[in-house]
Amino acid sequence: MISFDLTEEQRMVRDTVGAFAREEIAPAARPADESGEIPAALIAKAWQLGLVRGPLPERLGGDGDTRSALTGAIIAEELAAGDLAIATHILAPRLFAFPILEMGTDAQRDTYLRRFTGPDFIPAGAALMEPRFDFDAVDLQTRARADGSGFILDGRKCMVALASASEAFLVYAAGNGDSRVQAFIVPRGVSGLTVRDREKNMGLKALETFEVEFSECRLGPEAKLGGEAGIDHGRILSQSRVALAAMAVGMSRAAFDYARAYAKERRAFGAPIATRQAVAFMLADMAIEVDASRLLAWEAAWRLDRGEDAARESYLARNYVASAALKIADNAVQTLGGHGYIREHPVEMYLRNARGFATLEGLATV
């Protein structure tokens, strides 16, 4: 039966994570964007929320929670409302751990998941995007060709979060002759793997991202996620798109809230600018699109939780939300006029961050 009510537990998660984002993340956002660094203490504090440990099995030290895309979307939205780069950093280990949790062999789960249930943040991420203008997540140029019982990995990845500090990566590659995308658990020390200098991006400036090169990297059979069965890349992509859509909702909400508050205070021609239709209608449009974006992300998440194929829904939702988030961020800058252009109010940062949603894949998961 149609319902838009969160469960008690979801409300609690939303309130807890939301409070953390407001109190700890948001004040750190601008300094982190300027310096390119996130305070380790903040990351350590976020780790205490258990956002990676949650769904990991109890026997490996996790909480054994049922993984829920909808709850993940709520978490992603709240964190991103604080700051997108910091949120992405906090959630990055999921990119490595969650596909292993859901699609790994027992041996892979035992080997790699326990490290994420300890007291410390463990940097980890995934390598999906490739440095070419026509990058397509379903048509990868990174290749893993069979070599005996193992594989040889070749290619270049970009926007790999936390690569310089990660002990291992989850690398997505196409087979030779088999276009299905597989994932490989690749230790940092493997011969032929090079982590390049840290990338410089328009937005997400506090997030450490890197280009990683794979040149004839030899991997054993145990590196292939899921073993013989492989992975359901479509599902992983859907989970990622829902997460990014939810983060876009969070960022959009923050942009709208900020612009609204400013417009009510700022006076021009004898009255707050919010009393002028041009500004008021811009804000009304932003409000509609924040809500519409959230509902679309939730619907795709709900399908994932029911075990349904949500490929189309998550793809369309992501496209819609990316476009909406950009417009909302742009309108937020516009509402603040000249002041919106200065790197003091957060809105110019929202705009730099927002443009990424349309093109960046695989930076978060639910």
Next chain:
Amino acid sequence: MIDFELEPQTVKRLKLYHQVAEHMMRPISREYDEREHEKPWDFLNAMWAATTQPGGDPTGMSDGSSSRNVQTVASTEELCWGDAGLFLSIPNAGLGGAAVMAAGTPEQKARFLAPFRGGKPKWGAMAITEPGCGSDSAAVTTTATRDGDQWVINGTKIFCTSGQMAGEKSEGFIVVWATVDKTAGRAGIKPFIVEHNTPGMTVARVEKKLGIRVSDTAMLIFDNCRVPLDHLLGSAEVKRETGGFKDVMATFDATRPIVAAMAIGVGRAALDYVRDFLKDQNVPIRYGISPRRLTTIERDFMDMEIQLKAARLLTWRAAWMLDAGMRNSLEASMAKAKAGLAVTQITQKAVELLGPLGYSRAHLVEKWMRDAKINDIFEGTQQINMLIIARRILDYSSRELN
């Protein structure tokens, strides 16, 4: 718990309505669009017979249970997928009934709505708009003056949906907004029941329209039209802060999601038509690939699809809030604003995507573009809804933001 699945009984109802839409509405769509002022009596009689059931929702759009508003918007979408004009022509208490429900006393509700449960097909209507006032409904100039044990109504109303059927061609009624005290502004505006063929009420004209042509849109002239005192819905007391105006404005919180659903039905008709057409022409729609590789047609189609879905989710939310007993003015206006705009764009794009064929009256797509446009206008224009949304999100009164 978040849930996007309709109940089984609603799904079953929708299957039935889809049959009605496909087999009873679509086949006569074009004919009654061309023959603007004739009524498809076979269809209207069949719908009346099917939806007048003892104890049920007089509109027949739900089972009256705790999910009735969600059911109603889903049913509305399905029937308007068939034909929005025919949907509006279906005999029922309509907006007049909604006004009675919102503002009437229990006795008035029983008296005026009971006839809609049986007998011959009849229509209810609501008359607000006047030649000089549309969006600013507080500026009505139609007057109701007390004379002994009657109210005397004078004025002109335009754009009254089903005004001819309700006013003179059936045993229906029209709810007329008139002011009992011009100096009191909003607080002086009250709803009055004027029954069919009341002397002094004339259906002066039935409009020729861009779309929804089968629905009669009437101009009504009230010249010393007399109605009994107890035809004033609710209370005659003129209070400065509250009054009938607010009550009837509250009906819009319930009707806006329905109008949004009407638009969505028309939008979906266009979307389905384009999808089927492209499939027949072997034009692929490739979901999942990098958006930069999409053809223009793919991109346009996907955009139409997701805009429609966004509108629908906002509409379901607004309807669900009513079912859950929550005030939904903001959300109802969001749904209406979004749906009106999105479906205008979707249906206009559909005509464009079909090239010269889209332009031809041999296909229904051009009709859907014409039918869709009204949804962005009536029951609160897009601009008025944006104003309502803006006031709510900014916590401004109508004086502070206008």
